[in-house]
Amino acid sequence: MPSSSDQFENGTNPYYLHQSDSPGTVLVTQPLVSDNYNSWKRSMIKALSAKNKLGFVDGSLTAPDSTSTLFSSWTRANNMVNSWILNSVSKDIAASLLYHSTAAAIWKDLEDRFAQNNGPRIFQLKKKLSDLVQGSMSVTTYYTQLKIIWDELVSVRPFCTCLQCNCGGI
Numbered sequence: 757m758p759s760s761s762d763q764f765e766n767g768t769n770p771y772y773l774h775q776s777d778s779p780g781t782v783l784v785t786q787p788l789v790s791d792n793y794n795s796w797k798r799s800m801i802k803a804l805s806a807k808n809k810l811g812f813v814d815g816s817l818t819a820p821d822s823t824s825t826l827f828s829s830w831t832r833a834n835n836m837v838n839s840w841i842l843n844s845v846s847k848d849i850a851a852s853l854l855y856h857s858t859a860a861a862i863w864k865d866l867e868d869r870f871a872q873n874n875g876p877r878i879f880q881l882k883k884k885l886s887d888l889v890q891g892s893m894s895v896t897t898y899y900t901q902l903k904i905i906w907d908e909l910v911s912v913r914p915f916c917t918c919l920q921c922n923c924g925g926i
Contacts, residue, residue: 777807779835783803797866797871800844803840838858881908882909885906
């Protein structure tokens with residue numbers, strides 16, 4: 757049976773922090789700004805999942821009782837995730853998140869603010885798609901721009917629930 761200190765040396769433990777993990781780490785290449793929430797969220801979920809820290813933002817890994825021996829480990833890992841999120845958003849957004857105590861609270865705040873109802877976002881994406889002109893872009897660059905919009909459109913459109921394809925879903 758591993759000792760209690762050994763359990764935190766195991767990368768499968770959500771409290772585990774690798775020596776290269778630091779509060780200054782930026783997990784995604786594009787910081788969250790006002791109009792890229794969906795793609796930012798997907799990137800963050802992938803990064804946090806790779807670090808086995810998704811439970812801190814989705815609320816499935818809540819704080820143990822403050823008298824528990826795990827409390828300080830949870831707090832340390834939660835604060836690290838908080839830092840990663842703050843480093844992955846614009847400075848203005850980060851300033852508005854500083855006083856949340858948990859990564860889950862930050863995540864919920866961002867979800868409440870930026871996860872638009874799909875209708876307006878679908879309209880924005882369709883407009884962006886219709887306004888896109890190849891111009892001087894290479895075919896590859898133009899196709900890449902189209903694909904980015906198509907992929908986001910697919911991710912925000914509701915799936916068909918009527919089984920007759922007349923509900924507006926895909």
